Amino acid sequence: MASLTERLKAKAREMGFDLVGITSVGPAPHADALAEWLARGYHGEMRYMARHVDRRRDPRRIIPEARSIVVLGERYAAPTLPTAVYDDPSRGLIAVYAQGRDYHDRIRPRLFELDAFLRQETGRATHARCYVDTGPVLERDWAMQAGLGFIGRNTCLIHPSLGSWLFLGVMLVPEELEPDPPAQPITLPSGYLTWRLADGRIGTCGRCTRCLSACPTGALVDAYVLNARRCISYLTIELRGPIPREMRPLLGHWIFGCDVCQLVCPWSRRRVVSLPPADDPMLWAPSLLELLALDEPAFRQRFRGTPIMRAKRRGLLRNVCVAIGNWGDPIAVPILIRALHDPEPLIRGHAAWALGRIGGSAAREALARALPAEQDAFVREEIQVAMEMMG
Ligand code: B12
Ligand code: SF4
Ligand code: SF4
Known part of the structure; x- marks a missing residue:
């Protein structure tokens, strides 16, 4: 008979998730990077990022009985727009993740459904905590710890076959599930930081720094460090007030989010998945x-x-x-x-x-x-x- 962990993973795949991994709960491996990021004010006006830092650092502060973190990844349709559209300044560019139904509405109910499955299997009466960008959890950090992918210099979680066109979801559960091996640094003759993932695939940025040079606003201030105050995604979505005047010329024709640091990434550029486009593509380059x-x-x-x-x-x-x-x-x-x-x-x-x-x-x-x-x-x-x- 398959173990509870195996049954849970099979259920997640059956429900359409592309990636599923498990890790044990504890302090987030790169929590210090968050502290540094906040200290530099890189979160700008996203005050929710500065709240409940202790919970973000360690999910047991959210729910003390949590024992395992189930991390789910779902790919979204990667760019289907003709290149000419990206070059047409009379059209507004909308980041691919936002083209279609809100991912929170699509993914979160399925996390609840997955938890219902677990509860049925174990007889547990309480509910797990389920988040899709909706709670104080360092989702990318945990995804890497659950072996789902590696973090690139553009700060995105990348899977070698799917690229970074992924939504992440996280469940904090009280069951002691079997953890997956985290993404492991391995030493290659090249000497570049390289990762072996839980599924055995290998990922690395190697010597590439394309995202750092392509970012139109210089938001990637260093490898793995994004100053949100300069990021088009922040300026066009999260910022409520005026866009700082000096930043406006740098935004080009992005009107909601930005995909540049993914579009130039060799791992993501080639991973245009053959999902049917949500709608008429031109609807998303209005x-x-x-x-x-x-x-x-x-x-x-x-x-x-x-x-x-x-x-x-x-x-x-x-x-x-x-x-x-x-x-x-x-x-x-x-x-x-x-x-x-x-x-x-x-x-x-x-x-x-x-x-x-x-x-x-x-x-x-x-x-x-x-x-x-x-x-x-x-x-x-x-x-x-x-x-x-x-x-
Ligand atoms: C705040 C936020 C933003 C901010 C800030 C982004 C940022 N890089 O911090 C803004 C508004 C700019 C933004 C933009 C986008 N976002 Co956003 N965002 C978030 C949110 C809510 C928190 C991210 C966070 O904790 N930032 C704080 C910094 C310190 O963390 P971090 O950059 O992720 O870095 C961590 C690791 O990289 C690690 N680390 C640090 N240094 C190093 C060094 C090495 C070598 C390693 C291995 C690790 C490592 O430590 C850090 C702390 O854990 C998450 C959801 C969540 N709750 O996690 C979604 C999330 C990260 N966003 C997501 C998406 C899709 C986007 C966009 C692609 C949307 C778009 N097209 O416009 C862009 C991508 C821009 C980019 N290059 O990051 C997805 C990412 C999926 C993926 N494949 O990575 C998430 C996970 C939402 C989701 N549930 O799907 N986002
Ligand atoms: S999303 Fe755009 S602005 Fe933000 S870091 Fe990536 S390339 Fe730069
Ligand atoms: S563009 Fe290059 S440096 Fe940036 S995340 Fe992709 S592989 Fe890494």
């Missing part, structure tokens, strides 16, 4: 002008159930204004002038910036007309700066 025209109901209708709802209309349209400013085509001026009167100050302010970048007499006149009527201090400043930018 026209910037079309997006800026979305009112609240249209925004909700278009993005309901997707991770994009996290940014809300005001966050997404803030990003769209920045992308339009970077595109720089005067065709956008009339719609930006309309956005100068949007009810949301965040959108008005970024529309002013985009008008300043594009320039021209129509843009200048619209800014000059908007200034006297503008009540919001942030927007007033953006209008003034935009007018200065136009000389």
